[in-house]
Amino acid sequence: MTDQIKHHLTDALLMAYSAGSLPEAFNLTIATHISMCDECRARLGAFDSLGGALVEETESVEMSAGSLEAVMDRLKAPEEKKEKPRKSKGVLPAPLQDYIGGDLDAVRWKSIGMGVKQAILPTSRDASARLLFIPAGAAVPDHGHxxxxxxxxxxxxxxxxxxxxxxxxxxxxxxxxxxxxxxxxGEDCICLAATDAPLKFKGLIPRIAQPFLRI
Structure with a gap:
């Protein structure tokens, strides 16, 4: 699949993901894409290495009380092995299956009209994540951001x-x-979408329904 991917994550998003500064919904979406994309996974590894080098060159500061004990406790803990991305046996990639507790049969879809369905995933309030089911040939209403x-x-x-x-x-x-x-x-489309602000719909009906659909 990775050879067919032509739209990738930006450097800014990968760096923010590496730094741990993104909302949970964005982290979930990026982690899912990385599990599917060798190119972005390699670029993320480069940013992780760069971040480690910057930490080593940062000037030292005075440690707070108890910091040494906390570090020693972590050193005594079993080392976590980095695993290669686990391939999914279903439609949804492994990070997403782990998050929702299963494949498509675990998704609780709700209709939002015209055959389109969504399933809002539980994440932190600073951004939202949802699975979207768009029937073959159907359109999502015209919108901005x-x-x-x-x-x-x-x-x-x-x-x-x-x-x-x-x-x-x-x-x-x-x-x-x-x-x-x-x-x-030719085929129904299933997407994972993450947003950090409400969409801007042009049509009257989508605007009226928007608060109820939490889009």
């Missing part, structure tokens, strides 16, 4: 004003993008 939206294709594909996005591709949208994602005709 008040913040950042990450959309990762898990199954099927969609196209919008930017490009065509297939399995493993991730679209990074911001305030400059207004688009109408449309699922390919």
């Amino acid at each position: 008040q913040g950042t939206e990450l959309t990762l294709v898990l199954k099927g594909a969609f196209a919008d004003e930017v490009d065509h996005f297939g399995p493993g591709d991730i679209e990074v949208a911001n305030e400059d993008l207004n688009h109408t994602p449309v699922a390919d005709i």
